[in-house]
Amino acid sequence: MTKKGISLLELQESIAAKLKADEFKDVWVRCEITECNDKGRHIYLDLTESSDGNIIAKQKASIWQSNKSFITEKFQKGTGTKLQKGLQVLLCVSVDYKPAFGLNLVVKDIDPSFTEGQLQVKIKEIKNALVKMGMFGLNKDKPLPQYFERIAVLTPAGSAGEGDFKQGADLLESHGLCEFEYFAATMQGLQAESSMSQQLKKINLQHKETPYDALIIIRGGGAVADLSWLNNFTSAKYICNSYMPVITGLGHERDICVLDEISKINAGTPSKCIEYITKNNLDQIYKAQKKIDSIKALKHQAILTNTHATHTRKQRISQEYGNAVARATLSKLQARSNAQSVLKQQIKYHLSQTENAKRVARVRFWELTQYAHTRITERRATIENTFNSHRTRHIDSLSKVKMHMDNFMITFPAKLLRSYLKASQAVARAFHIKIHNARNNYAERTVYTKDTFSNALARIAGQTLSFHTKLPNTAVLKISQISEQLVATKREIYLFNPMKILSKGYVIARSTDGKPITTAKEAQNKNSILLDFQDSTIPVTPNGDASNEQRPKYLS
Template identity: 35%
Template sequence: MKQHSLTLYELNELVRETIEVSMPDEYWVEAELSDVNDRGHCYMELIQKDESSKTPIAKARAICWKTRWQYVRSHFESVTGQPLHAGLKVLLKVKATFHEAFGFSYNISDIDPTFTLGDMARRRQEIIRQLQEEGVFDLQKELVIPLFAQRIAVISSETAAGYGDFCSQLDNNEYGFVFHPTLFPAVMQGEQVEQSVISALNAINERVEDYDVVVIIRGGGATADMSGFDTLSLAENVANFPLPIITGIGHERDESVLDMISNTRVKTPTAAAAFLIDHLARVYARITGAQDVLLDLVSRRMEHKRMRLSHLAEKIPALFRLFRMRQESRLDILMRNFVSKAQGKLESQGWRISAREVSVSTLVGRLLEKRRQQIILLEEKLRLMDPRLMLRRGYSITLYNGRPVKDVKCLSSGDEIETRVANGMIKSIIK
């Protein structure tokens, strides 16, 4: 006997009625998003993977109608800080529906953002734990930003307002410092963030000697997609990078894994520029402080040398007088010794004195005259050696660093010299 057949529409209608009768309630369902298509209404592809093999074991379509989607999307993004995208785990409130023409799907009435936050937190903690086990979590923190960090490799979207703000802040800094930023364009939102930023890092690494630091920046507020900055592969690349990395990815709600692993984290691109400017300003302050200390030290040393030279100049006449007195005293002693010996000789040999009185008297006279002439010559030499006499004659002594200048080749433009004349001292600058 031939069985009664149904049309496809009749069968689908029967399925719809069966689902409506047997599953009239809404259900909270855990699933992973494999695709999200926002076209007014939001169409989603749901998937569940095996925990061990990660192969799909269940798939389904879901839709959130436009009138409900506006609220659901706004609430989810305000809580999680990012839009729905592929790869997120979500907790959906759905009702099973079947349409004769379009088939089976789930009608979404609500999404619990706290479930997604929990899953994101668990995934983030797992990445942090793995980085710590690998011993690379704090590698960036061990790098020191160079004193003169002016050659900057920038990873950002070329059209992002944040990149323009960053460059403008550097160019218009109040100190007049000159920075040299070089852009390495990258996708900073969506699923391509990870691979795009890694590619930019690889390009910088090929020219690593040309840069002092790397800055990763993006614009955007709390609703921007940040999931691309919470990946293990990107974190490992940043952690092992040879240059200090500064992040300013414009996310004020929570730190991303990229923020945690970087050398320095700031909130926005302009804050990253301000950090670099302040860093160079601190270095400049250290240099000017050291310059002041050095100038003060040199001034004190020069003053000490100047006082010592002045003291020696004052002692020169006294030294000449002392030398003359010592020579005259020596001559007096020699004369007394000579007279004494001569008298003794005369007394012991009186008879010979009488015989040679004339010759001895002549000899003594000549000797005395000779000694007197020696004294006169010594006095004249001493007088001629007196620097004050030379100065009074119009001569001068030129000193550089406390020493007489004997060759002009030892002087350079800008050197300070001292010229001592009879009644004072003149300071000059060599032009």
């Protein structure tokens, strides 16, 4: 029977022979790394090419051990990051085809500048898309609050940037000067875009219920190429449409990403973000205090001015009254030189004029006094209302700070005492458990005990010095008492040191398996016991009955 066609091996060998041509050697290929396995001697890659989000080509590739160090070091030096999935790369490859394993690409070289260029192209595309949609400058137009009271913070959980930020943020929170709410998101790798977008959406929804004054986005720095994960369109769109101003501190002061350019403020690092918030709030508190002082000064000046005006009016009225009396007296003297009859008439006339002048003067004086009193009362009420409104608002803020400090002062001594009691109980339990091994590890136990209590004393002393100016006298006295108790406990442990007891002439009896023997009855049941002296151990064999005939009187 004649065989039809050719065998599979013959077909594959024919393909392999054609692929050995020079045109399939050292070919530069543009592609994306979708898988990167670097767990053994070689690196195995999955390379793809996509169009409109769909994979149109896929191929496996290998970096053999002989070429691994050259390629990885070259790429990391050129881009600042290592080979990983999700990167656009330009590779120099040769086609390798084996009948048993199929087609494979062997990577011989890599161009790091291509990957960096692709990152810049991606940034430009995102910025152009945001400009075209009219969203690029939306967040920069958001007004900043005069005082930050409540802030949302987006950061990778447990990152170094979060730690740097919390050093200052926790201090502000403890004094009631600002409140922070943290949201964890992945900012590196393929999950970065979806993780950040979900959290940004959540923050904007919560803002509608309880508004935030600002959103801070921070991370702990890293390689420049790691910024590529932050250059994603979805996260950028959420930030542009955010209901609150955004402040970024992504750990790169010279190399910025899209999020830095579209946010309201680019602080550079997490530490500078919290420094900005702290400085702003402290400046506002200082300005408020200056306004209160200014209002007090204005009130005092207004009272002095009104008092002086009232005194001047009183003097003027008194002077007018004196002039009127003088004129009336002069008129009477002039009339006296005339005829007696005319004199009497003039006296009556001027007397009536004098009474009218007095009555008019009294009425005028009373009206001026009432008018001055009314004006002073109205002005004083206005000043007091303004002062009280400002004073109430700022006293409420300062009361929150005092309340937090009082709570801290109340709970701190109790926490310190509980820490001391736990330390004392732990040392006591360790002492009783390890007493039968005292001779063998005396030196180690001594060093451990000294170091433990020295560190505890040093730590408590440091805390005492740090908070001495803030704690009330009762708290300082309590810390001193606890320090004295720690010293006394250390002295007690030293006095009960097993080697110190043995030096007094006592011995420790134990069985051959190391368990302590405390009664004569137990010793009689043993074939051999060990007696530990200060300098050595002697094995003995008990004989005779246990009796108290030879027992010293001082032990009775």
